[in-house]
Amino acid sequence: KQEVTQIPAALSVPEGENLVLNCSFTDSAIYNLQWFRQDPGKGLTSLLLIQSSQREQTSGRLNASLDKSSGRSTLYIAASQPGDSATYLCAVQSSNDYKLSFGAGTTVTVRA
Amino acid sequence: GAVVSQHPSRVICKSGTSVKIECRSLDFQATTMFWYRQFPKQSLMLMATSNEGSKATYEQGVEKDKFLINHASLTLSTLTVTSAHPEDSSFYICSARDRLAGATGELFFGEGSRLTVL
Numbered sequence: 001k002q003e004v005t006q007i008p009a010a011l012s013v014p015e016g017e018n019l020v021l022n023c024s025f026t027d028s029a030i031y032n033l034q035w036f037r038q039d040p041g042k043g044l045t046s047l048l049l050i051q052s053s054q055r056e057q058t059s060g061r062l063n064a065s066l067d068k069s070s071g072r073s074t075l076y077i078a079a080s081q082p083g084d085s086a087t088y089l090c091a092v093q094s095s096n097d098y099k100l101s102f103g104a105g106t107t108v109t110v111r112a
Numbered sequence: 113g114a115v116v117s118q119h120p121s122r123v124i125c126k127s128g129t130s131v132k133i134e135c136r137s138l139d140f141q142a143t144t145m146f147w148y149r150q151f152p153k154q155s156l157m158l159m160a161t162s163n164e165g166s167k168a169t170y171e172q173g174v175e176k177d178k179f180l181i182n183h184a185s186l187t188l189s190t191l192t193v194t195s196a197h198p199e200d201s202s203f204y205i206c207s208a209r210d211r212l213a214g215a216t217g218e219l220f221f222g223e224g225s226r227l228t229v230l
Contacts, residue, residue, distance in 0.1 A: 004155075031216040043118065043205050044156075044221035051216075089155070091219075098215050100146075102155040 002027045002094055006103035014111050019077035021106045023090035026071060031093045033073050035064050038087045038105065047088075048075070052095070080110045114140050116208050118222030125196055126230055133191045133225045135206030141186035142208035146219075147179075150203045159204075162189040186211070196229040203227075 003026045013019060023033070032051045036044040048057045048064045050073065056065040061078040077084055087105040094101065115138040125131050135145055143164045148156040160181050161169040168181035178200075180192040189208075193200055205224040209217050 034219060036221070041203075041224070041226065043116075043223040044207075046218055046220060049218045091156075093216060099158060100219065104153070104155045 002030075002092060002101040004090060004092055004101050004103040006088075006090060006106050008106060009104065010107045010109075012109040012111065013080055015080060015082060017080055017110075019075075019080050019084070019108060019110075021075040021077075021088050021090075021108070023073040023075070023103055024071050025073075025092045025101070027094065028068050028071055029095045030068065031095045031098070033064075033066055033090060033092045034100075035062075035073075035075050036089045036091065038089060040087075044089065077108075080108075082110045082112045084108060085110050114138075114208075114210060114218075114220045116206065116220045116222040118206055118225055120225060121223055122226045122228075124228045124230065127197055128195055130192055130194045131196055131227060133193075133204055133206075133227075135189045135191070135208070135222050137187045137208045137210075137220075140208075140210040140212070142189075143186060143211045144215075145183060145189040145206055145208045147181060147189075147191050148205045148207065150205060150224075156205065159191075193227065196227070198229045201227055201229045 034049045035047040050066045063076045066073045087107045089105045091100045091102045117136045145162040147159045162183040164183045183189040207221045
């Protein structure tokens with residue numbers, strides 16, 4: 001069974017600092033990995049999707065890397081802003097049954 | 113990006129009543145939609161996979177008769193929590209994938225529905 005772990009569980013940084021969020025998974029048989037943002041009491045917003053054949057994806061200040069063989073992904077957020085405060089979730093899609101497995105998330109607070 | 117609309121966003125009901133939650137893909141068609149449940153500060157747990165025109169596939173431990181899923185069209189799936197009890201109180205989120213993107217395309221989520229059973 002796929003297990004997804006996100007470390008740290010919570011992170012607080014001053015505005016302007018770069019953020020590094022980690023995601024690890026136990027089974028490397030995946031189709032893709034997706035990063036989401038969740039605001040309190042809200043649904044999930046897709047940030048980046050990395051296919052298993054890719055090493056990284058970039059969108060604006062966001063960059064996500066994927067090392068499938070070691071079961072790791074990292075989400076970098078450059079020059080953080082208070083509006084980046086949210087919970088960030090990663091999810092991997094298994095190539096065995098197409099199902100997504102989610103991590104518990106990293107809750108980020110960016111202080112003004 | 114693709115939009116998934118979920119309604120209602122919040123619902124409070126008495127124990128023993130049934131509640132229906134709708135999930136709509138607004139600008140794409142989805143042959144498959146997914147229903148998740150999320151407890152506070154925990155990960156999303158897949159409850160069932162909703163398939164257009166056929167029966168839903170439920171995850172182990174999820175009661176089919178308690179959580180009725182109907183996927184009558186390519187843009188609408190509904191989750192009905194029957195005879196709700198306080199332990200059913202949770203945050204329910206649906207998601208969908210554009211059928212043109214295939215089984216490994218990007219997944220889009222609704223805004224979630226907060227169910228409180230008194």
